[in-house]
Amino acid sequence: MRTRIGKGLGIALATVAVAGCSTILAVKGEQRLADEFCVVSGTVAAEKPPRGPLVVALFGRGGDDYQLVDYFTASKPGAWVFVVQAGTYWVAAFEDVNGDGAYRDEPFYRSDPAKPLTLTAGQKAAGIDIVVPYAGRPVKAGTYTLQGLMARGEEEQKIKSIYALSRVGELATLDDPRFADDVAAASMWKFYDFLIAGRAGIYFLEPYDPKRIPVLFVHGINASPRNFRTMIAKLDRARFQPWVVYYPSGARLDTLVTWLDELYTRLEVRLRFDTAVVVAHSMGGLVSRGFVLRHHRTSVTDPIRLFVTVSSPFGGMESAGEGVEESPVVVRSWYALAPDSDYLGGLFYDDPGKRTRRRRLPDTLAYHMLFGFKGGCASDGVVAVASQLRPEAQEEARSLRGFDETHMGILDSPAAVAHLNALLDSVR
Numbered sequence: 001m002r003t004r005i006g007k008g009l010g011i012a013l014a015t016v017a018v019a020g021c022s023t024i025l026a027v028k029g030e031q032r033l034a035d036e037f038c039v040v041s042g043t044v045a046a047e048k049p050p051r052g053p054l055v056v057a058l059f060g061r062g063g064d065d066y067q068l069v070d071y072f073t074a075s076k077p078g079a080w081v082f083v084v085q086a087g088t089y090w091v092a093a094f095e096d097v098n099g100d101g102a103y104r105d106e107p108f109y110r111s112d113p114a115k116p117l118t119l120t121a122g123q124k125a126a127g128i129d130i131v132v133p134y135a136g137r138p139v140k141a142g143t144y145t146l147q148g149l150m151a152r153g154e155e156e157q158k159i160k161s162i163y164a165l166s167r168v169g170e171l172a173t174l175d176d177p178r179f180a181d182d183v184a185a186a187s188m189w190k191f192y193d194f195l196i197a198g199r200a201g202i203y204f205l206e207p208y209d210p211k212r213i214p215v216l217f218v219h220g221i222n223a224s225p226r227n228f229r230t231m232i233a234k235l236d237r238a239r240f241q242p243w244v245v246y247y248p249s250g251a252r253l254d255t256l257v258t259w260l261d262e263l264y265t266r267l268e269v270r271l272r273f274d275t276a277v278v279v280a281h282s283m284g285g286l287v288s289r290g291f292v293l294r295h296h297r298t299s300v301t302d303p304i305r306l307f308v309t310v311s312s313p314f315g316g317m318e319s320a321g322e323g324v325e326e327s328p329v330v331v332r333s334w335y336a337l338a339p340d341s342d343y344l345g346g347l348f349y350d351d352p353g354k355r356t357r358r359r360r361l362p363d364t365l366a367y368h369m370l371f372g373f374k375g376g377c378a379s380d381g382v383v384a385v386a387s388q389l390r391p392e393a394q395e396e397a398r399s400l401r402g403f404d405e406t407h408m409g410i411l412d413s414p415a416a417v418a419h420l421n422a423l424l425d426s427v428r
Contacts, residue, residue, distance in 0.1 A: 220282025
């Protein structure tokens, strides 16, 4: 394995090379567990134009009663997805007319109780298209709340979907042990354990304030929200409130995009904010661009007005390509990071194979790029400048600003932090 890879992904690849069978078996075991999850997906619509979000719910059976396993909030008719363990399930949906996250005698759809959805390990059940009938109601009357769904006990969490394992709007501090460097690093190799422990999600660093604009910070590979400590400390708290994403570095990036969009939609529906910002570093920029594109399609209001990426490898990482080809075990996120991957192509093209139909960021937001170069070199020590400055990304950026900083050092650079705050000042 070549030694020019550098930090971050390079260290991860080197770890696989020298750690031996224990690391290889651990990663393969994690991926086997992930492969045993079942994916259930489809679309949801309403018989009449919906007056609120559409909520799809997945139920299991506990004795004689149905038990809510997970739910998916669609702010408008469109796709839904669940990731669950093998088992027997029933699907229901309702029109959340008042947007309160609870069922209150509103249009309701339920599948045939005699025809459950029985899933075996790794099965994909797609094409479940639901239309909520205007006059539909559940057999059992009453109020069915969807608040408090998030599982907490580890054994209980194991029967929930990845979405149900995630924290949404939970208060935390950057000193929280969950955000420790060793925990973040382990999420590349043991992402299943990371999810089961309930670490993934969108965290608030202070109670929500409807008068201030949310700024969502998205970390990179092998990293955590702590990497944004300086940027968050310098944030104008009179106008903005920091939210941080925490995700397992070893997960598929397309899965993370769908996951982040669902969690963000839950917050958007619940809190009804109309202006927001996304700031992303390194691989987080790849996840965030996918999320921003998807959210523009799925959200009714689409509140994101400013999108800033910092040192993101939009052109891919040669080290990831080498890892896919040479490593005895391949972490799922590496596939997307490899140059010319379908994921990277899909961030900029509707036809990533041919790359003839451009896929662009929405006109409703301002996009800006920050990039690093250290000592006049052609990289920041981890990501090549050419990858950070992919032409298609430059084409959409309203500004480009380079800093003589390392890949991680740019997050603490006074000049970079000041520039970010100047960009934030433009948000209205």
